Amino acid sequence: MTEVASANEATQFSQTRQITASSDGQSAPTSTDVLVDLRELELKVARQQAALAKTQADLARAQFAAQARAQAARVSVARKP
Numbered sequence: 001m002t003e004v005a006s007a008n009e010a011t012q013f014s015q016t017r018q019i020t021a022s023s024d025g026q027s028a029p030t031s032t033d034v035l036v037d038l039r040e041l042e043l044k045v046a047r048q049q050a051a052l053a054k055t056q057a058d059l060a061r062a063q064f065a066a067q068a069r070a071q072a073a074r075v076s077v078a079r080k081p
Contacts, residue, residue, distance in 0.1 A: 001038045002037055002038065003035070003038050004019070004034070004035060005034050005035075006033070009034075009036070010034035010036055013037070013040055013041070014040065015036075016035065017034070018032055018033070018034055018035075019033055019034070020032050
């Protein structure tokens with residue numbers, strides 16, 4: 001799926017194609033835009049979402065481990081005479 005993007009927006013894409021348009025279709029071009037493939041952006045979002053999910057899982061494991069260590073330390077202190 002493609003979409004017309006501004007030159008500034010197009011910098012986020014690795015592959016672009018310049019297109020020109022005129023207001024009435026017959027006169028000289030009045031604007032130059034860039035055609036981009038939105039699948040590239042969708043793939044980028046999917047990769048970022050996967051990385052986020054991994055980071056969240058890593059954080060949850062680290063928090064669980066920290067809680068387990070804190071609990072073990074409390075139990076150890078409570079058992080000392």
